[in-house]
Amino acid sequence: MKKIRFTPISLLICMMAFIGFAPASFAQTDATTPAAEKSMEVKRIALVDLDGVLRAADANNRVRELLDGQRAKFQEEFRAIEVGLQQSERDLLAKRELMAKDEYDKLVTAFQARVSSVQKEIQYKRQSIDNAYQKALAISVAWRSK
Numbered sequence: 001m002k003k004i005r006f007t008p009i010s011l012l013i014c015m016m017a018f019i020g021f022a023p024a025s026f027a028q029t030d031a032t033t034p035a036a037e038k039s040m041e042v043k044r045i046a047l048v049d050l051d052g053v054l055r056a057a058d059a060n061n062r063v064r065e066l067l068d069g070q071r072a073k074f075q076e077e078f079r080a081i082e083v084g085l086q087q088s089e090r091d092l093l094a095k096r097e098l099m100a101k102d103e104y105d106k107l108v109t110a111f112q113a114r115v116s117s118v119q120k121e122i123q124y125k126r127q128s129i130d131n132a133y134q135k136a137l138a139i140s141v142a143w144r145s146k
Helices: 008-029 034-039 050-095 101-144
Strands: none
Touching: 050 101
């Protein structure tokens, strides 16, 4: 079992919490008159800048639409690259029996390097889109707070 150590500051905070909250708990048990309760009642009022909310929503939707368009464009681009890589892989497998092992191994290594570079490029572009979206949201939030 782990032994808990209390620092002087944490003990002081605990003591202040108990001493500070004790009168409040006793105050709740006192009998008060209904008139006194009415005067202590808290009413909350909220003001909403409806135009600001709508502008912000429109801006966020527009950013999302633009980034979704970019995502779709990259998806199409990488789909075409994927089809090309699949064809290269089929060609490579077909040449396996026709080539010397050393030559084939060199081609396989080159193919794997190409696949790795395409994967890195895909990851980089996805991360760029995500970063752009986060930056646009931060700008939108900053603009809304003005």
